[in-house]
Amino acid sequence: MSISYVLKERKNTYGDYRDDIQSLVELNPNQMSFDEYVYIYELIKSKGGCNLLIFGLGRDSELWLNVNADGKTTFLEDNLDWIKIVNTQMNNLNKEIDIRHITYTNLGYDADRLLTEYESGQNNLKLDLPNDILDNNWDVIIVDAPAGYGEDVPCRMKSIYESYNLSNKKLDVDVIVHDAQRRIEKMYTDYFFKSYNHIKTLDDGKHGKLQHYRSVDSNE
Numbered sequence: 001m002s003i004s005y006v007l008k009e010r011k012n013t014y015g016d017y018r019d020d021i022q023s024l025v026e027l028n029p030n031q032m033s034f035d036e037y038v039y040i041y042e043l044i045k046s047k048g049g050c051n052l053l054i055f056g057l058g059r060d061s062e063l064w065l066n067v068n069a070d071g072k073t074t075f076l077e078d079n080l081d082w083i084k085i086v087n088t089q090m091n092n093l094n095k096e097i098d099i100r101h102i103t104y105t106n107l108g109y110d111a112d113r114l115l116t117e118y119e120s121g122q123n124n125l126k127l128d129l130p131n132d133i134l135d136n137n138w139d140v141i142i143v144d145a146p147a148g149y150g151e152d153v154p155c156r157m158k159s160i161y162e163s164y165n166l167s168n169k170k171l172d173v174d175v176i177v178h179d180a181q182r183r184i185e186k187m188y189t190d191y192f193f194k195s196y197n198h199i200k201t202l203d204d205g206k207h208g209k210l211q212h213y214r215s216v217d218s219n220e
């Protein structure tokens with residue numbers, strides 16, 4: 001049996017979008033799990049076209065564009081190489097994609113200090129985001145960047161903070177944070193989403209923990 005035959009067989013396991021997810025996970029084994037992708041896909045699909053904001057580009061970007069084809073999807077990315085890769089890929093597919101280049105100016109080592117400062121009223125967690133991103137009413141926000149593989153690189157302090165900042169003015173905004181088992185990501189999600197409804201945790205112990213929160217009425 002040739003390799004291409006094996007792949008073709010695998011792609012027809014479900015006969016629906018899950019075949020795309022299965023191929024993505026095979027191609028991209030160290031990122032989200034099959035179950036995590038299916039969970040987020042179903043959530044976005046259920047909105048029937050929404051305002052979707054994603055921290056982080058990658059091989060999954062096309063999946064998010066496709067599932068939200070009737071809505072507005074915007075990506076925030078710091079890595080210029082990934083912006084080039086995904087822009088080229090989407091150009092080749094004749095698909096439009098809205099990518100904004102952003103800059104993370106802190107390392108993981110800064111995480112404890114930044115949160116202590118925030119608690120004492122000094123907010124140094126804001127990202128320099130365009131006004132239309134700040135003013136938009138987002139329905140779903142996915143935090144899957146920056147890479148944050150160690151404390152000597154930028155971690156997700158500011159993306160988690162901004163996902164909170166952009167969601168807390170409106171009821172029922174879904175916020176998904178991936179790699180939430182990591183020390184900094186756990187500290188920041190526990191802190192910022194403590195008043196939110198905790199909807200779901202997915203964790204197979206191999207692909208990073210996914211946490212799903214939903215904003216509540218801040219007047220209650």
Ligand SMILES: C[S@@+](CC[C@H](N)C(=O)[O-])C[C@H]1O[C@@H](n2cnc3c(N)ncnc32)[C@H](O)[C@@H]1O
Nearest residue numbers: 028031056057058059060079082144145146147
């Ligand atoms: C956890 S990765 C996001 C991966 C993306 N969700 C995917 O799997 O398609 C976080 C950042 O690393 C970079 N990146 C994207 N895909 C990557 C990959 N397959 N391997 C390593 N880094 C990646 C991008 O700069 C991205 O913002």
